Amino acid sequence: MSQSDSVRATGTDVDRTADPPVDDEPTVDVTEVLSLLSDEYARELLSVLSEESLSARELVDRLDMSRATVYRRLDRLESAGVLETSMCIDPDGHHRKYFHVFVERMQLSLDSGGVTLEVSE
DSSP, rough: OOOOOOOESSSTTTTTSOOOOOTTTTTEHHHHHHHHHTTTHHHHHHHHHTTOOHHHHHHHHHSSSSSSHHHHHHHHHHHSSSSEEEEEEEETTTEEEEEEEEEEEEEEEEEEEEEEEEEEE
């Protein structure tokens, strides 16, 4: 997918006339994204992860958040389609999941047809 391609948004009050998503086409859950953007912890995670990929452990060490809060928000952000993960193996043999922001830009539109969210990588 090129940087100018958009990702299909799903959720409440979204244009239902659009073609159903193809299995390999990424989707973003509009309702969940809006909920997450209203959460200060999720916004802080997005801000940090937009600069560099980090593991959950590194995020806990860097931010003023509990481990449970970091893991819950990371799970929600990943499920909503905003984060992607990659697996890395440490020199000590342990594997670690690194998180990075999947989207570069989100544009929310409100009109008589409902709510639409255009997301670009």
